[in-house]
Amino acid sequence: MKKFLFIGLIVAPLMSGLNAEEWGNTKTWFGDPDLQGTWTNASLTNLERPDYYDTLIVSEEEARATLRMSEEFSEEVDNPYKDGESPQAGDNVGGYNVAWMDPGTDLFKLDGKYRSSILTYPEDGKLPRRYIRWGLEAYGMYRMFTVADHPEERSLGERCLVGFGSSGGPPMLNVLYNNNYQIVQSPGYVMILVEMNHDARIIRLESNHNPDNMQPWLGDSVGTWEGNTLVVKTKNHHPQQKFRAGIRHQILIMEGAEITERFTRTDENEILYQFEVDDDKAYKDLWRGEMPLRSADGEIYEYACHEGNYAMANILAGARAEERK
């Protein structure tokens, strides 16, 4: 079976797009609906709805206002000092110039209408968090940001294990940069390569879940086709991947959570991505969301994170310097 997967991964991209002309009917050479390609979920729309929007669907004018806010923020971040001026000691430096980042350029549209949040349920666009559970789990998160006795204590992104936030998913959510995915299909499998940190989620089709004691990074995913829609169910999430925090979203996924994703190719340049998270330990209700995965130009640049991770040594050296004070 492994040999079949390997051959499929090599051959499938070459055979992609050679069949029917209508995207709804386009199949791979082995007959599955074709989702293959490089895709991005970069967008100014976040998981949760900002307080300044009341509705899921927003007008063109409101969408333009969001873009203006984004541009003004970029301008502010890029030019906090006059030419020749130095940064001030103790400033909130924000980290980086906007040129280092790639969050997206617009609110995404579905059915031709701008969306203010990825969340479609609950209808208020806010996660139905169980704050007491979040409080109980907070200590682990706190340690990741404050303790640096050895590398294993730092966050998963710093350790080059998985990307920050829920970039790899499930659910796959947009972050500040590297919002790119490559989907490759072979008979019996769908592979989603997540650009950051080069994570490959292999979805087994028409398969049972592995035993519950097997909890891989990105969870254990199995899939099935419902017409042209790939339905993926994931459970047995890695216990160290509970907190997925980035600037764009903060979510908590407990080990027993069940996540269902639906991938439907709607045209040459778009996949409709929908998900539902059922995690009654961390949330008072289900939550659902949807967003487009839009075709991305070019290929994914290899994210060989460990090789260039000077940051980890610098973080540990920084902690030792703090101790000497």
Added chain:
Amino acid sequence: MKNILKIIAINFTLLLGMSTYINAHHAFTAEFDPNAPINITGKVVKVEWINPHAWVHVEVKDMGKTTVWMVEGGTPNTLIRNGINKKTITPGTVIVVRGYQSKGKLCLPRCIANGRDITFPDGRKVFMGSSGTGAPRDGSDPRERR
């Protein structure tokens, strides 16, 4: 007990908000010292085009002493998509770096800093913004769709 847990939850939310504001691949304040700003001018001697961050090595001469700084930038994947590549900064180019020094401050073998922004001595930005970085949309970016 319930109140204590609520306080923990609120503290957690504050912590999260603070840390995520400055968090990219790694937490900025874990690696760099916001109380140690730098403003250096020097010649590029090496560019490392690697993940998760590109690094530009700059040789700075000051009062007869030469120091080489390693300056951390963005992920090369993002830079390439924004039209920035290895040829944007080449060895020999003189640049001005404003940023913050690493907390370690050992300068062994090289001093380390984040490159908050990088410009040429005449004020031109080395890394020009594209429409993907908040600059005005001009239709040239394929990501501007519908």
